[in-house]
Amino acid sequence: MSMQDALTELRRLALKHADGARRDTAIPRLSISQAGATTQATPGVYEPRICLILQGATCILIGDQAVHYDEASYFVSTIDVPASGAVYYPGAGSDFLSITLKFDPSVISDVLISMGENAPGIPTQPSCGFGIAPVTPDLLDAWLRLLRLTEMPDDIVVVAPLIEREIIYRLLLGPRGCTLRQIATGGSRLFQVRKAIGWIRDNFAEPFQIEDLAARAGMSASAFHRHFKAITAMSPVQYQKQLRLHVARRKLIADGGDVAHVAFSVGYESATQFSREYARMFGASPAKDGVRLRRLEVEAAVVRQSFVGEAPHPPAATLSP
Known part of the structure; x- marks a missing residue:
């Protein structure tokens, strides 16, 4: 064929x-x-x-x-x-x-x-x-x-x-x-960096020191930062920031919580800074984006109903690429 x-x-x-x-x-x-x-x-x-x-x-x-x-x-x-x-x-x-x-x-x-x-x-x-x-x-x-x-x-x-x-x-x-x-090979640089990535994902709302992440990966701070950037195309701080904003967006879709509460729940100390970085990344304020995304989720549920004949689901808790 x-x-x-x-x-x-x-x-x-x-x-x-x-x-x-x-x-x-x-x-x-x-x-x-x-x-x-x-x-x-x-x-x-x-x-x-x-x-x-x-x-x-x-x-x-x-x-x-x-x-x-x-x-x-x-x-x-x-x-x-x-x-x-x-x-x-x-x-x-x-x-x-x-x-x-x-x-x-x-x-x-x-x-x-x-x-x-x-x-x-x-x-x-x-x-x-x-x-x-x-x-x-x-x-x-x-x-x-x-x-x-x-x-x-x-x-x-x-x-x-x-x-x-x-x-x-x-x-x-x-x-x-x-x-x-490298996913399955212990000791590889990717395997080592993935340990740090896993920690950031599990503790995205917590502040960290590069030296502590580097120790988890078994590298010096300078080597860790270099390998992290080469593997992920972003620094550890940029990675955490993007992860926080993605999680915040899911929270806005799932429960429509107020912006300040969502900001604090993902590790931001300032709701103003959160709103500014959110708008820079997603092109709209958290409040406006949350309303738009929840509307899209409802519309998607109606489409699913037309395909499978089921009642529309509530807004999804995750947003998958």
Whole structure:
């Protein structure tokens, strides 16, 4: 089967099981996203994942970097990173479509062990924890066989893990293989920095000293700051600030709390500073943005109802990219 034929069938399967937004499938950690028009940048925290676009294109803003990709390439993130993603409408009568598989470090470790000497080496220099690479026929074929399992639910529990291993294997052999390996390799710079990232995510409202984070990562303060910036495209302070603002936005969507309360709950000491940085990042004040987002959530619930025949859900507690 040619790559174009495989892509055509992937689109058919994705459209059949999409619901007009983002939907988790019966296959563990696999989701389908659909958008009917160009969207503004939508913020969220990207977990370690691979994303394959089936139709359209997207731009992801991470720190000071903009990553553009379409059907010819795939996006890989090996860290939890605050980001904003905007999708581009592919043309009249076509929806944006993508499929995403979140990484399981234990699966990556198992595949690495099986690869033995053929496993990619660990980079000696710090490398970015995200990026794109060209789609290959073998990788696209594995994706197609995985998505076909949505039509064969009884086969998922046995067959899906085998295909997931193949996808990981293909990725490890590709241009992002060295970076992907670091998710499961103790002692790598990415592995060390991820310890600090995990602490920031769990304690985003707490102040920190660079020296303390560096100690958690087992590095000197200067080396930690350099590697953190190389891997995440932002400094530790910038990372925490973006994470706080993303969490604050979810809180505004979920419960519509007053701005000052939300600001203090995510670690800000000044509601004025919070509102200023929020507006700079999201293009509107917290109050106005919260009202707009809650309205969009209600509209999305109505769309879901038309697809699945269920009562509209209350506003979601999370905003996924």
